[in-house]
Structures are given as structure tokens and as C-alpha cells.
Amino acid sequence: MSYVTPAELVNRMIDAGEYKIKLSTRDTLIRSYMGAALLTLGAAFAVTVSVQTGQPLLGAVLFPVGFVLLYLLGYDLLTGVFTLGPLALLARRPGIRARGLLRNWxxxxxxxxxxxxxxxxxxAIYFTYGFSADPSPVGHAIGExxxxxxxxxxxxxAGGMLTLFVRGVLCNWMVSTGVVAAMMSDTLIGKVVGMWLPIMLFFYMGFEHSIVNMFLFPSGLLLGADFTLGDYLLWNELPTIAGNLVGGLSFVGLPLYATHRIRAAKQLPLDVPAVSRTRRAARPALVPEGS
Known part of the structure; x- marks a missing residue:
């Protein structure tokens, strides 16, 4: 079957969290580097479409292409590991400790x-002909x-800071839903559809994604936008990271774990002999490597 039940889904989430925490430093850095690069190319694409067509909704509809590609290629985003890693710790998987979780993050x-x-x-080079001209309309829009x-x-x-934090929470509620939704199907089209919908929603609503912002704001600084590095860190990146952590864990990871984890541990096919079920349970599950 292409649909994965919530009980089995929780097992997959825990497996994925364990896998990522135990991944080598080299592989973690490579996968996270490429994950952010693909996601932010998708963001540049979406802003370009929005500016050139005057249709922000069209940009939002197309933005998920970067997220889908990075997930299918097995790369990682901070927003995803915020949600999956703690579940492996809660499930007391062997070798999983808080220090390993923080190392992964x-x-x-x-x-x-x-x-x-x-x-x-x-x-920035692309938008300015190698910094030899003023930014293009798209580059100007990114600066704004x-x-x-x-x-x-x-x-x-304080109201602005609260709004920023809440937008970070709402963002990773949707992004982590996309991460988890990709695990709900074993077919390519099912994974793509599951990811596309919540990612499109977060982008169009203007929620704050810490990784997308790692592209947008340094780009703006490079293009001469009127804000400082301190503005970016204090009034965007750091509160956004905190909001992303709270949103993904509180509204995606923990609710699924709390309501489906016990049944997931007990769920075994009734028509499979006990010995076969034991062997099956001992066999490691295939772990999705995406964000």
C-alpha cells in the first residue's frame, strides 16, 4: 500500500531521527549544505516568478520545487531535524543522547x-552583473x-518580536508537516503531493523560515539593502530559529508521538506467525533521509 498509517508513520519518524543523529560529521555537513542550497535556489526562483509576473500566488505555488528536490535527494534542513531528532531521544533509542542531538542540530x-x-x-553576482551594476528588479525586491x-x-x-516568533512557529508547523507527509507514502507522486501543499502554504503566508532567511537577508546585505547584520540576527534569524524549533516539535512531532507511539509499538500483523513477527521487528526499517 502507498499510504502509511499514523502508527507506522511515528516509527518512521523515530527511525529517521535516530539515523540523522548517528550520521557522520562529514555526511551531515554535506547533506545540510546541499539541502539549504537547493531550498534557497527554489526561493530565488519563487521571488523571480512573483516579481516578473506580478503574481505572488504563482511564486508560492512553484516555491516547493526546491524543498521536494532536496528531500528526494536525502538532504537535510534544520527545521526537519528540530522535529525528528527529539523523537529518537524520547523513544530511548540505543546510543541516542542529548549531546548527540545538539551536535546534530x-x-x-x-x-x-x-x-x-x-x-x-x-x-548577488547574477543580479548585479558581478557587482558592476545596480541590482535587477528581482534583486531590489529581495533587498526590500x-x-x-x-x-x-x-x-x-515587543509586538514585532512576538509576531516574528509566531511566524516562525507557524512556518515549521507547515514545513515539518511536509517532512512527515512525505513519509506517509511509498510512491514518488504521493511524497511530492504530501510535501507540496504545506510548503506552498507557508511561503504564500509569509511565515518565517530560518533557512530561507539565511539566503534572503545576506542577499539583501550584499545588494545594499538598508538594514544591518545586527538587525538581521536580532530581528529575524535568532527569533525565527526559536519559533521554528517550537513549531515543529510542539505541533508536529510531539502530538503524533503522544497519540500514536504506544499503538505503534504494539502494532503487528495478526496473520504473521509470532517468530516471523519477532524477526520482522528486529530488522531495521528503511529510513527516509530527507529534511
């Missing part, structure tokens, strides 16, 4: 930032995004 953050910044530099979503929040003080 740190490595994925570094790889994601490097990948997103690489794309920011390349696109950076200004509006840093200084724009700061103008509202």
Missing part, C-alpha cells in the same frame, strides 16, 4: 548557513524583503 545549522550563503553570493522583515518588525517593538 549544530552541524546542520552550519551546513545550512554555508549552503544558503553560497547561493546568496552567487545570486530583508528591510521590511527586520526593521519592519523592530518598529513594533
Amino acid at each position: 549544530g552541524l546542520v545549522f552550519l551546513g545550512n548557513f554555508a549552503g544558503a550563503f553560497t547561493v546568496a553570493v552567487l545570486m 524583503i530583508g528591510h521590511g522583515r527586520t526593521v519592519g518588525y523592530a518598529e513594533h517593538g
Whole structure:
């Protein structure tokens, strides 16, 4: 069957979290670098479409292409490991400790930032003919995004900070739903559809994604936008990361774990002999490697 039940889905999520925490430093950095690079190329594509057509909804409809590609290629995003890693810790998988979880988060953050910044530099060159001309209309629009979503929040003080945090929560609620939805199907088209819908929603609604912002805001700075590195860190990136962590874990990972984990542990086909069921349970499951 192409549909995976919620009980089995929770097992897959735990398996994926364990796999990522135990992954080598080299592989974690490579996969997170490439994951952010593909995601942010998709963001550049979506902004280009929105600016050139004047249709933001069309840009949002097309944005998920980067997310889908990185997931199918087995790359990682910080938003995904925020949700999956803690489940392996809660399930007390052998060898999983809090230090390993934090190590994974740190490595994925570094790889994601490097990948997103690489794309920011390349696109800044692209938008300015190698910094020899003023930014193109798309480059100008990216700079305005950076200004509006840093200084724009700061103008509202504590209310702006709260709004920024909430947008980060809502973002990873949707992004992690896309990560999990890809595990609900064993067919390519099922995975793509499952990912596409929530990712499209988050982008069109203007929620805050820490990895996308690692591209948008450095791009804006490189293109001469009117905000500072301190504005970016204080009034966007750091609160967004906190919101992404809370959103993915609180609204995706923990609810599924809490309501389906016990049944997942007990669920075994009734028509399979006990010995076969034992062997089957001992055999490691195939682990989706995506974000």
C-alpha cells in the first residue's frame, strides 16, 4: 500500500531521527549544505516568478520545487531535524543522547548557513552583473524583503518580536508537516503531493523560515539593502530559529508521538506467525533521509 498509517508513520519518524543523529560529521555537513542550497535556489526562483509576473500566488505555488528536490535527494534542513531528532531521544533509542542531538542540530545549522550563503553570493553576482551594476528588479525586491522583515518588525517593538516568533512557529508547523507527509507514502507522486501543499502554504503566508532567511537577508546585505547584520540576527534569524524549533516539535512531532507511539509499538500483523513477527521487528526499517 502507498499510504502509511499514523502508527507506522511515528516509527518512521523515530527511525529517521535516530539515523540523522548517528550520521557522520562529514555526511551531515554535506547533506545540510546541499539541502539549504537547493531550498534557497527554489526561493530565488519563487521571488523571480512573483516579481516578473506580478503574481505572488504563482511564486508560492512553484516555491516547493526546491524543498521536494532536496528531500528526494536525502538532504537535510534544520527545521526537519528540530522535529525528528527529539523523537529518537524520547523513544530511548540505543546510543541516542542529548549531546548527540545538539551536535546534530549544530552541524546542520552550519551546513545550512554555508549552503544558503553560497547561493546568496552567487545570486548577488547574477543580479548585479558581478557587482558592476545596480541590482535587477528581482534583486531590489529581495533587498526590500530583508528591510521590511527586520526593521519592519523592530518598529513594533515587543509586538514585532512576538509576531516574528509566531511566524516562525507557524512556518515549521507547515514545513515539518511536509517532512512527515512525505513519509506517509511509498510512491514518488504521493511524497511530492504530501510535501507540496504545506510548503506552498507557508511561503504564500509569509511565515518565517530560518533557512530561507539565511539566503534572503545576506542577499539583501550584499545588494545594499538598508538594514544591518545586527538587525538581521536580532530581528529575524535568532527569533525565527526559536519559533521554528517550537513549531515543529510542539505541533508536529510531539502530538503524533503522544497519540500514536504506544499503538505503534504494539502494532503487528495478526496473520504473521509470532517468530516471523519477532524477526520482522528486529530488522531495521528503511529510513527516509530527507529534511
